[in-house]
Amino acid sequence: MNEFFGSAWWLIVTLGLLVTFHEFGHFIVARWCGVKVLRFSVGFGKPLWMRRDRRGTEFAIAAIPLGGYVKMLDERESEVSPEELDQAHNRKPVGQRMAIAAAGPAFNLIFTVAAFWLMFVVGKPDFIPIVDAPNGIAAEAGMQAGDRIENINGDSIDSWSTALQKLGENAVGRIDTQVDVVTAAGGQATREFRFSTLTDDVGEDQLFDEIGLRLQPREREAVIGRLSDGLPAKAAGLEVGDRILRINGRDVATFSDIETLIPEEAGKNPSLALKIQRGNEQLDMTLAATEVTEADGSKRYLIGIGSSSGHDATLKYGPLEAVPRAFEKTWDVTKSSLGMLKMLLVGQAGLENLSGPITIARFANGSAQMGLAWFLNFLAIISLSLAIINLLPIPILDGGHLLYYLIELIKGSPVSERTQIAGQYVGLMMLVALMGLAFYNDILRLVH
Structure with a gap:
């Protein structure tokens, strides 16, 4: 159950961050263009929390954390008073409406570069x-x-x-x-x-x-990289970073030696004498290994230590050097994402490669357990994916709105309301079908 709750938590964190940033793009550009924003919501459904600012915008966190939206004043959705007509979204020039639609994916792209930059500054092992x-x-x-x-x-x-x-x-x-x-x-x-x-x-x-x-x-140093709660090593006072030199008088050169000597010596007597190096001093410690019975009935001895990761290619740069690296990484992942999208569209890659929220949640949890840099890498990739998906020319997505506005620019008048409504239904059905397939693939991955 820990994995389930961890996955659920990190999915909420991931979507909360990325959706908020995406919708903030729409929100801030709409305000720059003089459009009145009625509501900025993170999540769908009934609001769990809400406040209203001095401009009349409601900021809400809703119960279903799988998206969000920015609702703007628009004559096509509700009646607008004469004194607010100049703040209505539909009254703005088509160029401004295009900027508002493109702002969400653009902010996801900005987030991607920023996350990769911070990943490189922190150092990705x-x-x-x-x-x-x-x-x-x-x-x-x-x-x-x-x-x-x-x-x-x-x-x-x-x-x-x-x-x-x-x-x-x-x-x-x-x-x-x-x-x-x-x-x-x-x-x-x-x-x-x-x-x-x-x-x-x-x-x-x-x-x-x-x-x-x-x-x-990789051969691991005989250095403690982690300690487990409730087991002898931590209780005896061993610390992360301690180097084990000898166990019961037998020399230790690598962590593999520790993994060999502990069961051998504890099998004779669970009480173990350790010589450790901590900083510039050597210490003698004694502890009793814990005997554990496995499911198959076999027994083994633990003291509750683990090695360090053994990583030997940490990708780490200074704040200035990380800037071009972040752009290079963003471009590289963009090429890979577009390449995969092309393979899906032409049938070169199977639809079983589509993933939904369950898979995203599992990857979010896994990357979070690997450390901040890996989680930032995950956030950057998902943010870029959101930008690309939202730019697809599918009605109901930002790319669909941009397509309508491009047609309006060419023909000199807006796309008819009837066409827009029909497009919304088609786009909705396409998204429901894709989400259904993604959920199906997620479930198959769980049961296999």
């Missing part, structure tokens, strides 16, 4: 993309243990997560991919991943098994 013994398509391509991935189809690769992202996207589209590597011996080589050989029955959840790449394990 990752791994150098050195592979372990491969199988599947990677083995067929000639990949070998120790290969370091440098470029994928000409794009420079700086981390393991970026390598997996690029390979995953190309695998979805069944696009053969050139991977440039530095071998374990220091030479240069190019491996061709023939994703075109993947059959249609290979689903999204099977792709990475088919690719066959694994990260080469």
Whole structure:
């Protein structure tokens, strides 16, 4: 249940932040254009909280946190008094109405750049993309243990997560991919991943098994990276950052030694004598390992410590250097997102790749557990996705409004109200169908 509540919480945080920023774009540009805003709502349904400012705008937080809206004064929706006609949205020049419609996606784009910038300033921990013994398509391509991935189809690769992202996207589209590597011996080589050989029955959840790449394990220092509550190590006074030098007099060189020695020594006697290095001093500590019985009846001993992450490719830059990096990252993710959208539209990628709120919630929770930088990365990607989706020329979305305004610019008069209403119904049905499919895919991922 902890995962459920965590996912629900981080989904609310994610949508709250991104929807508020999106709707604030519409709101602030509408005010700059002299349009009276009647309500700014985060969420749909009955308001849980509301206040009214001196300009008469109601600010509300509603019960259903899956969106939001900005309601503006408009003669097409309600009667407008003569003294407020100049503040009505429908009375504004088409250029201003276009600016108001485009402001939401534009603010999502601004949020994306800002989130990537902060991610780089904070520092996003990752791994150098050195592979372990491969199988599947990677083995067929000639990949070998120790290969370091440098470029994928000409794009420079700086981390393991970026390598997996690029390979995953190309695998979805069944696009053969050139991977440039530095071998374990220091030479240069190019491996061709023939994703075109993947059959249609290979689903999204099977792709990475088919690719066959694994990260080469990193040897971890014998340093405590985390402590568990209620277990002996924390109770005995051990701290994060302590280096374990010896256990019962036996030397410790790596964290793997700790994982080997604790069960061996505790199996003889649960009382363990530890020599640790803390700062410039060495300390002796004694604790009793806890015996745990597994579901299969086997027993093991725990003291409640974990290693540090072992990350060796932290992406971190100074505030000024992070600015161009943030724009580069935004452009790279935009290209990837548009590429995936194109593959979906032309049938090159299956509709099972669509995700809904359940999957977003799970990814939100997972990224939040990985730290601030990873959560910022997640927020930036979702914000950019919202910007792209809202710019699609579908009636009811911002892109649909922009399409109507473009037609108005060309023909010199607004699109008829009847056409707009018909378009709203069509757009609504399209969105309901897409959301239904996304929910269906989410549920399939949960049960498989």
